[in-house]
Amino acid sequence: MVTARRGVPEVDAIVVGSGPNGLAAAVTLARAGFSVRVYEKSAGVGGGAATAELTLPGFHHDVCSAVHPLALASEFFQRFGLADRIELAIPEVSYGHPLPGGTAGLAYRSLTRTVAELGRDGAAWQRLFAPLVAHAEQVAQFTGAQLLRLPKHPVTALRFGLRSLEQGSPLWGLRFSGEAAPALLSGVSAHTIRSMPSIVTAGAGLTLATYAHAGGWPIPVGGSGAIVTALVDDLLAHGGEIVTSTEVRRLSELPPARVVMLDLTPRALLRLAEGELPGAYARRLRAFRYGNGVAKVDFALSGPVPWQAAGVRAAGTVHVGGTRAQIRRAENTVARGGHAEEPYVLVSQPSGTDPSRAPAGQHTLWAYTHVPRGSTIDQTEAIVRQIERYAPGFRDTILASAGRTATEMEQLNPNYVGGDISAGEVSLTQLVRRPVLSTDPWRTPLSGVYLCSSSTPPGPGVHGLAGWYAALSALRHDLGVRTAPDLSPTNQK
CATH class of the missing domain: 3.90.660 (Polyamine Oxidase; Chain A, domain 2)
Structure with a gap:
């Protein structure tokens, strides 16, 4: 069985994917005093919450999200x-x-x-x-x-x-x-x-x-990337590290860690787990619909x-x-x-x-x-x-x-399956079962492995809540911490 605990941990927590939810999970775990490493497939961080020159020099465009209610x-x-x-x-x-x-x-x-x-x-x-x-x-x-x-x-x-x-x-x-x-x-x-x-x-x-x-x-003044910069700065200030241009193809490739947080879709989890997920859970992930x-x-x-x-x-x-x-x-x-x-x-x-x-x-x-x-x-x-x-x-x-x-x-962004920027159809059924019917849907059957993307509650949007909820679950179940860490700007190292 694939788990997040293989050998002596090289790092306490690994986060795969550096979108706002992945970074929210990373910041929360780092603020709780654990060592955190983020892996990102792309050369830059932020997923859809990034800003770049997409047309002409001097014109700064938001890659996906632009306005942030x-x-x-x-x-x-x-x-x-x-x-x-x-x-x-x-x-x-x-x-x-x-x-x-x-x-x-x-x-x-x-x-x-x-x-x-x-x-x-x-x-x-x-x-x-x-x-x-x-x-x-x-x-x-x-x-x-x-x-x-x-x-x-x-x-x-x-x-x-x-x-x-x-x-x-x-x-x-x-x-x-x-x-x-x-x-x-x-x-x-x-x-x-x-x-x-x-x-x-x-x-x-x-x-x-x-x-x-x-x-x-x-x-955000300067673009949506300003949100990501704030998250990254806080993560680095609390000992976290980010590894870009690195694609994780299977969980077994990851170095030993106590918990693994996946800012990925259920489809990606099925691929990374290499058939190690329990049959009933895997079937529910396969049934997850994209919009x-x-x-x-x-x-x-x-x-x-x-x-x-x-x-x-x-x-x-x-x-x-x-x-x-x-x-x-x-x-x-x-x-x-x-x-x-x-x-x-x-x-x-x-x-x-x-x-x-x-x-x-x-x-x-x-x-x-x-x-x-x-x-x-x-x-x-x-x-x-x-x-x-x-x-x-x-x-x-x-x-x-x-x-x-x-x-x-x-x-x-592979999380946008077929162009679905919500990382999963937003239906009444899939708001309750996202991606599975559970009081703790971020936690997977693989020991220490959590989903923290928009495919989990509360769903789409640049809010960081899915990552935060997943990190709180990991703190409670695998890291022995039952109190949410202080995330405020005044609580800096």
Whole structure:
């Protein structure tokens, strides 16, 4: 049987994969006083949370994640003091949603202002979100925890659940009478890459929209790589080491260690374990489903995106897709295995709040659309065409672009199976069974071996929680530590 304990340990803990979850696990273990070594296949660290010059010199693009609603809400990042370690720019408009005819819905950090500008649907938006925004920290605790555990705040969980049932069912249109409010909610819900309406898309939308009003959606100054740098700096300061350009092909290749943390998918664990997993557990991993994917394009622009609706220009994130009905049609086309004619496009122009991303007066633009898993079709033209519908003249601002298909996203990061940036389909079933039904799903049957990727609870997002939870489990079961270590910036060596 393959285990993490083979011979005299060369290091206490090995982490395979240096995405935010892998680094969160590494930092937690190092802060607890254990020696930690991280192995990364690529030449650089960070996985999807990295920043690079992808188009032209001087234009700094986020490789995958760009805007970080969870940077302030994640309990791990709160304990880590991320906001004290890096500069976070928080746009006044968390997200905007252009509509046909040159109008738009705008979700401000201020719930009051959002309500005021939604007109006849303002009161309905207030009733939907005010109780959640007032208890945003409780919402974060509920949505950031494993669903099998009883919620610490049942009233907030009940409120959240009832709203998710409403907006995730055919009843989703009863609350609103106008066009902007339902489009705003559909645009933020579509982050989950699933058919609509569904309880999962509604829950994701309510969570992200709550954070939008409670604290905003931060954009790291300098790029998403700033988050990774903060994690790496802390790990190194506490004796950890990182080995890059090194692919781990099997667990038996690793040097002796007391625990092994895998920031990898269940598919990768099956391969690394070389048939040593118990049959029932292996079958459950094989049954783990991967969702549809994304095709991404980064643009270098000569100027800002000329959005027809002026208010959208202040938004850190823009959901392009038209009305609720149009977004539903596009997302359901992808769910059926097709490419939408008028796709939903998630857009961010980080240089609007962080001028360091591009040469003076010029801009970077980050955009992706949803496609069937394993798609090999370049979506650059489809994305340009869709943005142009709501920003006439956009095409003329493009200096250069760099696109990746869904299959190329997987080549960039093997955790993105078929282009699935969630590392596993986000369905109600797979939020409970991620990747197995267990009160400790991070712990595998192999002694001392843990999964700590987005394929484990609480699922996708740059929050570090999966790595933190996995590390706490390893501390408790294999390293004899039952108290979570202090992660704060003031607790430095």
